[in-house]
Amino acid sequence: MKFSHKLLLITFLVTILNSCTNKFEEINTNPDAITLASPEELFAGSVKKGLDLIGGTMNDQIFNSYASYYGGKGGQFNRYFFTESGLDNFWRQFYIDILKNNQDIIDNYSSDPSYRNRVYISKIWKSYVFSVLVSTFGAVPYEDASKGLLATRYSSEEFIYTDILAVLKEAGENMDPNGDALMQDPVFNGDNTKWIKFANSLRLKIALRISGGFPTLARQHGSEAMANENNLLSTNLDNVTLKWGLEEENWSFNYRRYIFITANLDVVPYVNLNYLLNLKTYKDPRLVALVEPSINPITIKDIVFKSGSTTEKITVEYELPYFGRPLGGNAVIDDWDLNGNNNILSGVETRRYSRPKVDVFMSPDMSYNLITYAELSFIKAEAQLLGWGGSKTGEQYYYDGIDASFQQYGVTGATEYKERDGIKWGTSSTGDRHLFGVVNSGISAKPFDKITRQRWLASFNQGHDIWCMQRRTRLLPLIDQFAPDGSLGLDYAALPERMVYPPFSESVLNNDSFQEAVSNLSKGNSLYSELKMNKPYIPTKWGTIIPEFNQDFANNFYGDSEDDLIAAGITYKII
Secondary structure, three states, rough: OOHHHHHHHHHHHHHHHHHHHHHHHHHHHOOOOOOOOOHHHHHHHHHHHHHHHHHHHHHHHHHHHHHEOOOOOOOOOOOOOOHHHHHHHHHHHHHHHHHHHHHHHHHHOOOOOOHHHHHHHHHHHHHHHHHHHHEEEEEOOOEOOOOOOOOOOOOOHHHHHHHHHHHHHHHHHOOOOOOOOOOOOOOOOOOOHHHHHHHHHHHHHHHHHHOOOHHHHHHHHHHHHHHHHHOOOOOHOOOOEEEEEHHHHHHHOOOOOOOOOOOOOOOOOOOEEHHHHHHHHHOOOHHHHEEEOOOOOHHHHHHEOOOOOOOOOEEEEEEEEEOOOOOOOOOOOOHHOOOOOOOOOOOOHHHHOOOOOOOHHHOOEEEEEEHHHHHHHHHHHHHHHOOOOOOOOOOHHHHHHHHHHHHHOOOOOHHOOOOOOOOOOOOOOOOOOOOOOOEEEOOOOOOOHHHHHHHEEEEHOOOHHHHHHHHHOOOOOOOOOOOOOOOHHOOOOOOOOOOOOOOOOOHHHHHHHHHHHHOOOOOOOOOOOOOOOOOOOOOOOHHOOOOOOOOOOOOOOOOOOOHHHHHHHOOOOOO
16 A cells, blocks of 8 residues: 555656656746737737727718718617717727727837838828727827826827828838738738828828818828829729628628618618719719619609600609618608608608618628728819829819729719719709708819719718718708707707717716816817817708708609610509
């Protein structure tokens, strides 16, 4: 028994000693030492979280309604208010899920020259994220935001824009195309040249965005970017596009929310009537690439020229395949005293409206554009007209943008489209009336009107960019929300000037800085405190406008003659 115990003890000790010898290095490693995650590990997560938030949740709940891409969507944000829990969640995701890991790359690798490009890439991404934050909320925590402090001061809009534009300038001028690259690059697959183009193009985009609020700063950076066009996006191959994946954990927000499950019809995205009206008015070939036909079309009556005639007209009846949903549904102002029986959309089931193209905007691996060559062409058109330079005229950049947009969506017919009144440079058009007749799709001969309208049409689903553009220009023919959230106590509500700070979490955790930031806003922590980049807003007195229900959005959808219906292969009935 004693011998057996001794033998077992010796065997045990030998085993332990042998194990200690074999794993000596592992055992003598400090378990409390910090192992740095690689830039690739940190960056991929930051980009994915940013895509989910900016291109997913916030785009769906806020930005696409504010850009009038979505119509009649339910929920407080879409009805021009907010939820405190939603804001807290957005704020946390920005600062913890997106910016913290990205900042770790900058903090941990900036002193190592072998990571020079990857640090610049992280700075470009940080600049993009903050460009969204500051143009959404206004002054936000910036300088101290990465230090993990609960009490974090807010930096002014001017300070943030000044800094991120300087960062983008430095990155665009100093990244080495042949230097170190991200081995797992979720944006450009390791192509440093495209990162350089993104930095310079984003710099020009932000400069134009703030051209009204900070004109000197904007002109400086805009002119420098325009002076070096070779380092800007130059084809659709340069488009800065983030993409979700086919694996369940990487599914897009839209697919997970609206396709994988059966969603409430009130919150499902439908294309805004006003946006679709602008596509229809000018017989825009992009319509079929962007919009899904109705699953249950409405039947309309239309007056067209009789086949073979340019004078005799007939009344026909046929199904309308595409029709958008008004922003506030069928809600109208009480003072208008309209007869609802004259509204041809009255009683139409929600599910019958046209939705965004499913295989483009609802697929699990759908894409989200941060900036495209088409958009940049329209930005350059404005920049040239502002006197910031450029190798072409504003008109040429404008047409470049239309051509690029048609190519991006794989449609033909740009030549004919560019010749239509209102689209052609120097021409104007009357357009079609909105459902209530209070706005229309007409386009003036003014260059800035044309450029902003085309940028809106070309940038579908880039809700944040167009919301910013509208606040800067006030040129899009949009209407107010006629069914706003009841919390506002209003019959109708104008487009929000900003999104409010999370009122609960910031007042509890960061109250001193929060109160100082709120005191610098014109109307406090309100949706209607104008940011410095916003053009002053002149409210529309809708009650003084004489409205009229009409069906311009449906009339002459295929053309103004019976021959057009025949050519389109449409089944119709003469009545």
